Structures are given as C-alpha cells and as structure tokens.
Amino acid sequence: MNCHSSRLAVIDIAGVLTLLDLDVRSEDKSDPGAAGDPSKFERKDVWDMKWAKDNPDLFAMMEKTRMYVIRNLDPEEPIQTSGYICNFEDLEIKSVLLDEIMKDPDRPNKDSLINFEIRSLRDSRALIEKVGIEDASQFIEDNPHPRLWRLLAEAALQKLDLKTAEQAFVRCKDYQGIEFVKRLGNLKSEPMKQAEVAAYFSRFEEAERMYLDMDRRDLAISLRIKLGDWFRVLQLLKSGSGDSDDALQEQAHNAIGDYFADRQKWVNAVQYYLLGRNQERLAECYYMLEDYDGLERLINQLPDNHKLLPDIGQMFATVGMCEQAVNAYLKCNQPKAAVDTCVHLNQVRDTRYQMIII
Template identity: 55%
Template sequence: MFLLFFQLLRNLKIPSKNLKSFSWDKAGLRLAIASDHLLYFANIKPDYKWGYCSSSIIYHYTKPERNEICVVFWETVKDIKYVKYMNSFVNIATHGDYCCIVTKSEEMEDQFVLVLCNSIGTPLEQKYVEMEPVFILMTKTHVIMASREAFYLWHFKNPKKATSLLVSSSKKSRRERLYHIDVEPSPSATQSDVIDFSVAFQGTNNPICCMCASENILLIARMSGVVHRYSLPHVLLEHKYNFNTIASLMEMNCNLTILALVDNYGVLSMYNLNGYKDNNGKSSNTEQLNFDRKDVWNIKWANDNPNLFALMEKERMLVVRGIEPEEPVSSKGYLCHFSDLQIKTVLLENIMTYPQNPTKDFVIDIEIKSLRDTREMLTKVSLEEALHFIEKNPHPRLWRLLAETALEAMDTGIAEQAFVHCQDYYGIQFVKKLNNQQIDAIKKAEVLCYFHKFDEAEQLYVSIDRWDLAVAMRKKMGDWFRVLHLLTSNSSGDDNQLEEAWNAIGDYFADRQQW
C-alpha cells in the first residue's frame, strides 16, 4: 500500500499467488480483495495528523467555504472547541500540556514553521526550518524533527518554568541542533549560531524510517533495520541496534528498558534495551522478548507501570502485562493516554466524519481487567477480603478505589490504610477529621461532601437542624445564591451574614458587567 507519490505505507500478506481484483468502499477505509475462490476484507486505519494534549484532542479539516485549514483544539472535559485557521497543516506532535504544529512558510518555498502551542491553541514560540518534516515528536523539553536524511532538535522554552525564560535566545548552539544521520555527533564539536540546513539535503543510502524519544534517549530507525540510540540532551551516539526489520512505529516504556517495535507488515516485537548475557557469557545490547503480535497498528505504554501497555490489533484492543495479554476488548479507537489502569481512546474516524460537532461519545475510557475485577469484587466481598487482594496486587488506583468504598461504608480504619498506601495526605487528614466527629449524621454529610454530592449533604445537614453547617459548606463552595436562600429560609442568619451574602452576589454580577 502506497501514498499518492508511491511512498510505502504497509505490506499486506495474502495467502495466495493469484490475485484477481480489488475494490475500495466509498469511505476509503475498507478494501475487498478477490483471490482464487476467496474474498478478503481489509480494514484501513489512516495515519491521521492529530494529537492529544492535556485533555484536548487536536485535529484539522477543511471547510468548503474557506481556503485555510481549520485546526480544532477540542477540550474534551468541558466540551469546548477552540478553532484556529492556518494556511497549511503539515504535521503535529504533542507532549504533556503542549503541542507543536508544523506549517508551510509563506515566505520561502522550502521553509517550514514549527509553532509551539498550549492545549487551547495559543502560540507560545516558533522556529523556521529549511528541511522536510517527515517525522516529528516531542518530549518534555525538546521538539525533534527528522527528514529522511537528517534530524533536528529544538530545546524549547517551557512557559511553566521561570528559569527557562532566562535562557538567551541568541544561544542557538544550545537550543537548536542539526545532524546528518550518517555522521556521528562529536562530543567536542560546537555548532555555529546559524544552523546550516544544507546538511539535510545531503543524500544517504540508508534513510530514516521511524523514531521515538524520551527525556534521556532518542531512537532513530533506518531502512536497513539498524536503530541508532542517542543520549539527550547532549546527542551522543551510544549504541547501534540491528533489529533486521523496517520499523513503522516505536514506543519505549516509562523506565526506558523495553522497546515495542511495529514493522511495515504490522508485526509487533519487543526488545530489552538493557542487554543480556547468553550462555557463553557474551554480552549483547538488546534481547528480543518472547512476544509478538500481528496486524498491530497502534501501541501505548502506561505512564505509571513499565510492564503494562495497550495495543490495537485489527478492531480490538489488548492490554499486555509483561508478555501476558489480557482478554481483548472490541474497540475502533486510537489510543490517547494510559495511566491509573485506564486507557483513553478517541474515535477519530467519527470525528473526521463530523468534525464541526464532535460529541463526548467519541472519547471512550476503558478500564483494564484488574480494575474491573476489583470494582466488581468490592460489591461482592467484604472490605477485609478486598484489602488482602489489593495487598497482593498493589496499585495506587486500586488503593484509592478501596479508600472510597470504605468511606461510603463509613469504615474509617480501612479507609485510612488505603489512603496511606496511595500516599494521599488530604485523605488521611479527612479520615482523622471524621474520627473526631461524634455525630454519625454529620460524618455521613462530610463524606457526601468528599464525593461532591453537595445537594445531598445539604439536605442531611438541614434534616438534623444544622443550618449553620449547610451555610458554611455553601460558603466554602462560593455558592452565595444558595447561602442567601438558606439564610432567608430559616431566618437563622444575622445582619452581618446577610450583608456578606448580598455583597458577594453583587460582586458576582459586577465581574460579569451585569449592572
């Protein structure tokens, strides 16, 4: 399968030597292949230019009435869309709270612009580069871009760190670097203030085909099957791995010990980057793990567990712990984020069908088996049994789930143990506050407040004639309209409290210029 200009995307093996014909569906996402007396169907997963940044999904589309590209920053929690218009959209990379969008320069034909933005599309910084951005990715501190022949690193300023703003923009040798893939970077070499992009146009017999990076490691794969490992931020060549396969996708786990590699046939392989020693005592830089899957098109490692990752295989998702896969779950989503035993996926095909009006139904959170089993267990067995189970299978999310269930059951002893295990200082202090309270109804109301069930907590306070606690709760929330309602309903408020409430309500309307 090729792009428009015969760039190889993926090889598909058909168990036959006699292919008769093939046909696409109208959406271009399914392919029917006739071979001998059999008919094969293939699902196409387009490599959309999109990203997940903070809690925003970033994608682009074209409007018939406009010449510009419409770039959407969809904040999925509040369901707010921030729309930006650009003359071109080449590529995008995301990491944490920021993204980098690549656009075509309007001033020079072979020039591209790297625009650093936050999660709602506000431009923060930009760089001009004169090389083709075939690949791009981001780490916490760098934007890394590569053509087929060279790779470029930009150490961007992090707006959240005040010290980074003190870095002089004139010191380009520290913030921008460019290397040809055939030339080993020298630790003693220093680059001039002006980047010489002619390096990116020097040919190579072994082009770049894929790359991935973390804060400390950059891996660049080449068509020969060799993968270069560079240290960051100094960009020193540490190893050359020979995997004898053409990589199309690479991802490292959170502690940088295991590499997941998908080749151009969709076969996933796993490699231990720490090396090993064979039976003869010979050391090696890598060890291939006894694990492989076919027809893989997306992978995502957990942010908080180096032995846990999710992969998309055809139209199902598998979660793998170590090298043991769990039961597959039917899913067509693209993987966004994996942490706290929960995977966030997005139905990009649906978004591209309705780009102007995406709904929250297009974003799906999938819990892995251990979290689902623990949640089900807490409804069937005692808290003590659940405590013993989680002690054998510890995870902060499971401890937090146990703590919340124990609070609902008013078992402060187990709740405190669970909060200690998940290192929740606020939760520990909350349990101590409950233990100092003698009235059960007030305890229950405090627990309802903890779970943000404020209306139920207010009703409980009122039912035991503790209007003062209901008023204090609403004040803490800043709900002064409700404070005024409570004060006037029971005539329990004095003039000072009423004056405070009316002044706060006046400030509310003044802030909104509603005089």
C-alpha cells in the first residue's frame, strides 16, 4: 500500500503485479477509477516491490534481474541488480544482496547494501554540476521533491547564493536551513561565510583552518566545543599566544576526565580531574582505584564543612576504615555520623573513639 493508502499493489503467485485503486473517485461502478477496480497497469515476472515513503505515485519493483522505478505508471530505464528492495525514500532505493549475505551470514559485508538514485535525482545533480543553478532550479520546479530542493539549496550555499538557497530551503520546509541562511546574510566577511558553510557541511577541519587563518581562534574553539572534541579544545587553548581562559581550561580538563572515567580509565581521569580541580569526581576516582591515601589527602585539602566530606566519610566507612571516616565526619561537624560509624564498625572499645562517643 502506498504512503497515502490510496493504491494497493498485489503480486500473485505467478509473479504478476497489479494495482488496485482504493480511492473512490466516482460513484459509477463502471468507472475504472472506482474503488477496488484494477488499473490497466500489469507487469509479469515480478518478485519484489516497494512503494516510496514520500510519493504515492512512485514505487520500485524487481523484474527478474532488473530493477524498475515506476512513476505515474511509467517505467524509467531499468537498473541491473538482483538485490531485495528494503527502503525507498528521498529518491533513493536501498537494496540488499541477500544471496551474497547468506553465503557467509556470520560475517556480512557492507558492500551487500547498495543505494540507487532514481533518474530525477541523478539528472538534478548533473544539471547543478554541469549547467548551473538557474537551469537546475527550473528543472526542479518542474519535478518538485523535497530532496531535490534540498540538493539545490546545498549547491547554492556552496556558491554563497543565499537568495536561491533560502528559497530552496523554504520549498523543502527546512527551518534550520532558513535560519542558517539568515545568519549568513548578517555576516560581512566572505571568508567567514565560507567557514560557516564548511562547518554546516561537516567539513570541520576546513572550517577550523579558515577560522585560524582569520585569527579567530575563539570561533575554532567554539566549533570544537559544539562537537565535544575537548582534546582539540585543549590543544587550541594551549597553542594561543595570548592568555587563555582559565575557566575554559578547567572545563576542558574536566570534560576529558569524564571521557576517561566513562571508559573506566580511572588513572587517566585522575590526572585531568586534578588539573580541572574537580574534587567530587576526584574522590570517586580515588575510591574506584582503592587509592585511600589519595582520599585521605583530599580530606586534608578540603575546607571545614565542605559538602563532599560526608560522602568521603561514607566511602571510608564502607571499606571499614573507621579512623579516616571519623576524621571526615568530624571535619564537617557531623559527630552523630562519626559515632554511628564507630558503632557499626565495632570500634566503641577503642580508646581513640571513646571520647567521640562521650
């Protein structure tokens, strides 16, 4: 059934493909457009077909070892393939060579997945590359599709033709693209526009190089922060000739520490948390490494009544280190927790802790 539920395709046991119109276009039952009446379209030796997800009059079918794309019941030139059609969207057909996969199903190859572009997409791309945006725009106007308008918008952006790009983004209802074009229009520098376009198309290395050539290290750093590439952020901060932002350096160190901590590389994480002065995550890493000397040093470094001290006291209590736990609790003015720890760890007879209990 197509994306509008207006037409049904049926492949019978003999491999004959027929179409049924489900829309009621006329009350006259003799009218071939009435619901349930088969259309005149018929193809033989068909073993697979797929409707396009975004066009009710477009579908692809397999006939022997040829793939046909049918638009408004008119076939395009066939493509030689024996793949099973698994998706048809945005004027692209994705097929899978199941026969090749089943030869070694435990080790499937990405080459068994094949993408085919239909003729209108190929023609539009060829017009943009060889003829120009203006003629391509007219062709897309005659054969409208969101994918084609998006293709035109991207080509116009590459040439900094902002007017055409904005119109094309409007036609494909890409709000983010429209906002991006408006932001480009507010920029005065052509190199800056080119750098922004490079970043838009995910050419991040090129965009960063352009920013640095314009002596805009801040924009290069901002780009890397958006990408979450904190290693590169740290490199850029250290490579600058002027004073670097200490707060941003701490943020970068902590983000890299988080990167290592997420992968349970606690030793590496400790190094960056020390540089980032992140005492909470540092305590967690010391605990995971069973570095209790490091935890004890952290108690001495923290000021009185610090919010982290009760957590450190609990860490020591869970491993039976009563003295260190008591020191942490007393430093944050929680004598009751210290007493409870002594009782829980059966240290009430030790003269060192009797004064606490009294």
